Amino acid sequence: MEQIKIGMLGLGTVGSGVVQIIQEHQEKISQITGRHLEVKRVAVRNVAAHKDEFKDIELTTDVNAVLNDPEIPIIVEVMGSIQPAMDYIVQALENGKNVVTANKDLIAQHGSELVKIAKKNNVDLVYEASVAGGIPILRTIVNSFAADQIEDVKGIVNGTTNYIMTQMVTKGMTYQAALKSAQELGFAESDPTNDVEGIDAAYKMIILTQFAYGTNVKLSDLTVEGISKIDAADIKQARTMGYTMKLVGESAEINGQLAVSVAPALVPLEHPLATIQNENNAVLVKGAAVGTTMFVGPGAGKMPTANSVLSDIIAVTKNIILGTTGNTFNGYRQKAELATPDMVVAPYYLALKIPDIPGQLLKLTHILTEADTSVKQVVQTETDGEYARVVVITHKTSLAKLQEIQKEIKADGAISLISCYKVLEASK
Numbered sequence: 001m002e003q004i005k006i007g008m009l010g011l012g013t014v015g016s017g018v019v020q021i022i023q024e025h026q027e028k029i030s031q032i033t034g035r036h037l038e039v040k041r042v043a044v045r046n047v048a049a050h051k052d053e054f055k056d057i058e059l060t061t062d063v064n065a066v067l068n069d070p071e072i073p074i075i076v077e078v079m080g081s082i083q084p085a086m087d088y089i090v091q092a093l094e095n096g097k098n099v100v101t102a103n104k105d106l107i108a109q110h111g112s113e114l115v116k117i118a119k120k121n122n123v124d125l126v127y128e129a130s131v132a133g134g135i136p137i138l139r140t141i142v143n144s145f146a147a148d149q150i151e152d153v154k155g156i157v158n159g160t161t162n163y164i165m166t167q168m169v170t171k172g173m174t175y176q177a178a179l180k181s182a183q184e185l186g187f188a189e190s191d192p193t194n195d196v197e198g199i200d201a202a203y204k205m206i207i208l209t210q211f212a213y214g215t216n217v218k219l220s221d222l223t224v225e226g227i228s229k230i231d232a233a234d235i236k237q238a239r240t241m242g243y244t245m246k247l248v249g250e251s252a253e254i255n256g257q258l259a260v261s262v263a264p265a266l267v268p269l270e271h272p273l274a275t276i277q278n279e280n281n282a283v284l285v286k287g288a289a290v291g292t293t294m295f296v297g298p299g300a301g302k303m304p305t306a307n308s309v310l311s312d313i314i315a316v317t318k319n320i321i322l323g324t325t326g327n328t329f330n331g332y333r334q335k336a337e338l339a340t341p342d343m344v345v346a347p348y349y350l351a352l353k354i355p356d357i358p359g360q361l362l363k364l365t366h367i368l369t370e371a372d373t374s375v376k377q378v379v380q381t382e383t384d385g386e387y388a389r390v391v392v393i394t395h396k397t398s399l400a401k402l403q404e405i406q407k408e409i410k411a412d413g414a415i416s417l418i419s420c421y422k423v424l425e426a427s428k
C-alpha cells in the first residue's frame, strides 16, 4: 500500500497522542484512506527527553529537516504559541505542504493570513483540534450548518477552567491545587495564564465566530474575563439561588451585528451547560432552521485532542489522493459590524457591599430604576453590623444600562460593587 509520510513539530501531550493513534489504529486508517500513514520525523526541543519512549521515530531538533523534506506532504504542528510556530507553518505552506494544527492562539490571531498563503500554494490548512479539543465542532459547522443561518453559538470552550471550577465546587479543592492538577493532566497550556484569564476561550470564540458567521473578529473586539477573580462566596450564593457558575463564551448575532464575549456566568441548574463537568466542553449552536443543537465532549487532553488532529490528517490524506487540496477549511465570508452595548441584553447578578443603615437599599433601587433596570430577586446574605452583603438578580437589561449602573455605584462612594456576572436564561 502507498504511504503518506507525516512530519510533526512537537511531541508533547497532543503530539504523543497523535503518534499513539497512528500506531494503534493503522489498519483501520489504511482501510478508510487507502494509504499507510507513517510519522517520518518529529522536531522537538529536547530529543533526549523523548528518545526512550519513541524508539521507532526519527527525532530531531532541526525543524528544517521536517519542513523541507520532499517526501513529507503533511506537517502536523502541535508545539503551540505564536512564534516560531507561525514562521514554521508559513515555511511549510510555501513548500507546498498541507498543514494540520491545534494552535488556536495562532489561528485566532493570524488565521486569515495563513489561509491566504495556503490557498495561494494550493494546500490544506486545517485545525479541528484548535476549538473544543475532542468535539468535532468546526467540521460540523462547515458541513452540517452550511445552509442554515446561525444565530447564536454559546458554550464552555476551555477544559482547564471547567475542570478547576468543577473540582472547587464538587471536591472543595483550592484554586491552586485544581490548577496544578489540570496542568498534570495535560489540559492546561504550557503557560496557563491564557486558560484562567479567559483568553484561550476567547481565541476559540474568535474561530467559532469565523466559522458561524464568516466574520473575522479580533481579541480587542471581545469582552473577556477569566476565572481567577471569582469569589467563592458568589459560587455558594449562586448555588442557593439555583445556579452554578461556568466560564461561558458566546458569539451572538443581534440584528445582523455580532457580540462576542467570554466571562464567568450564572447558569441555571436546569440549563444543559450546568451539567458539563471537569475538562468536558459543550457548544450550543442555534440555527434559524434547525433550532438549538448541542455538542458535548472532552475539550482538552491527550487522546481526545489527538483524535481531532487525526480527523484532519485523514481529511487531508483524502484530498491528496483526490487531488483536491487547497480548499479553505471554512469558505464562508461575510462582513458584520460589532453590536453596540445598548443591543446586548441579559439578566445580571450583582453582589454589593452596602452600609447596614436605613435608606441604602432604597438608594440602590433608585440607581437601578434610573437605569431602567428592574429587580427579579434581592437577598441580603450577611452583615457584620457595619456592612451588609446584598445580592441582586436583575431582569434583562442592556450592557449599556449595566455600565450606567456600575458608574453610578462607583460615584456613590458608600455602596460598592463586589462582583457582577451575566445570568443565562434557562431556555437559551
Ligand SMILES: NC(=O)C1=CN([C@@H]2O[C@H](COP(=O)(O)OP(=O)(O)OC[C@H]3O[C@@H](n4cnc5c(N)ncnc54)[C@H](OP(=O)(O)O)[C@@H]3O)[C@@H](O)[C@H]2O)C=CC1
Residues within 6 Å of the ligand: 009, 010, 011, 012, 013, 014, 015, 043, 044, 045, 046, 047, 049, 063, 077, 078, 079, 080, 081, 084, 102, 103, 104, 105, 129, 130, 133, 186, 187, 188, 189, 190, 299, 300, 301, 302, 305
Ligand atoms: N493539551 C491539550 O489538551 C490541547 C492542546 N491544544 C494545542 O495543541 C498544541 C500543543 O499542546 P500540548 O501538546 O499540550 O503542548 P506540550 O507543551 O505538551 O508540547 C509541546 C511540544 O512542542 C515542542 N516544542 C515547543 N517549542 C518547540 C520549538 N521551538 N521547536 C521544536 N519543538 C518545540 C516541545 O518539545 P520538548 O518536548 O522537547 O520540550 C513539546 O514536545 C498547543 O497549540 C495547544 O494549544 C489544543 C487542544 C487541546
Ligand SMILES: N[C@@H](CC=O)C(=O)O
Residues within 6 Å of the ligand: 130, 131, 132, 133, 157, 158, 159, 160, 161, 187, 188, 189, 195, 200, 299, 300, 301
Ligand atoms: N488549554 C486548553 C486546551 C484545549 O484547547 C483547555 O484547557 O481547553
Ligand code: NA
Residues within 6 Å of the ligand: 128, 129, 130, 131, 132, 133, 134, 135, 136, 137, 138, 308
Ligand atoms: Na474540535
